[in-house]
Amino acid sequence: MSNTPQRVPDTKERILDAAEKLFGQNGFTATSLRDITAEAGVNLAAVNYHFQTKESLFEAAIARRMEPVNRRRIELLDAAGANPTLEQILLAFLSPLFVRHPNEAIGLMSQILATPDSFVRQLFKKHLAGVVNRFVEALQQALPNLTRTEILWRLHFTAGSMAHLMARGSVLPEISEGLCNPSDRPAVLARLVTFAAAGFRADAWGGDAGLGGEAA
Amino acid sequence: MSNTPQRVPDTKERILDAAEKLFGQNGFTATSLRDITAEAGVNLAAVNYHFQTKESLFEAAIARRMEPVNRRRIELLDAAGANPTLEQILLAFLSPLFVRHPNEAIGLMSQILATPDSFVRQLFKKHLAGVVNRFVEALQQALPNLTRTEILWRLHFTAGSMAHLMARGSVLPEISEGLCNPSDRPAVLARLVTFAAAGFRADAWGGDAGLGGEAA
């Protein structure tokens, strides 16, 4: 009876849940430890007892969600076999970000992209470098006409579309006057994969394609 | 002699320059007015005298760069004539963001996307709603097979690629081990337009294209 499946979250976990929610909504600096402890219903001193500093709490909150996402990405890529299609590769990379977590962990990870401080960039690199290399290899195999440089650029563009979706998807119903509905996740994922796959399949830019400076 | 071309910036302008630089680098909440006045070499009270509050200083800094960008976007779209190509439309939308400003104003505007507070979203909408409508119309004309919904989604994806480039382009040389060089702006712009144009030209997703849940 000490670890029943439906146990009540302990203090440490409650802090992580609240941190994930509030950091994800408002970012690192705009969220105070007092906001977090109030949301979690725990004492202020508990956060320092369990996590020492605000920074390491942020790291812990990110790592808790990032690790399963990256594990799932590799799983899906492996499951697609030795010669995955472009769509399979993109789905393996993107779909683990579309699962719904209790506190919308997605917002938290989108904040990583928006936090300029160096410690967050290091953390991002630490958690993603290996995964990115694995996916670049798969993409090179699926798109032999593209250089590694070109693939890295296009993966960056794709990650940007995804990050923007996570960070700002909620404003889309407003600016589209109801036409775009980000809460239909399978449809959004399919749209993103369609868009990115076509972008990846475009002929590589060869130095100048008449797009030099400006239009006209 | 009161308004010679190479005048020295006055206090108000020095504050705006410093605010643009620091807000762009570190975001709104992580930047204090003391950081800004120190960078500008002016007194702390000057910022309240000229801009009242920190929030309205942020708004002023954004508006100063946003307005010329949006004016240039419309100019370029108009200059492309009555039936612009997809590439001309995308260049009109994206290229004004690639001009170099003294303090890298681009970082500032990428922070808008990363700032969750409602006042920034309103400000973003206020400055962009009209421009977006104009570009959606042009895109619909160039891509008659796409619904307005589909165009809005793909414009959102494109804006995400652009925003990610502005906000996180500086990490690309690191994670690409030198392969990707974001400082070659014409090349980056051409790559982004190539990628986005192919994405826009993809067949519309019709409800389910075998990309339902996950890979495999």
Next chain:
DNA sequence: GTCTATAGGTTGATAGAC
């Protein structure tokens, strides 16, 4: 318009009782 000084509030982190 520009300064000094300071009010008034919030923050992250810790000390120490229980």
Next chain:
DNA sequence: GTCTATCAACCTATAGAC
């Protein structure tokens, strides 16, 4: 492990001399 109480530092904004 969890609490109360508190410290020292920082913040935005303003009042008032010049």
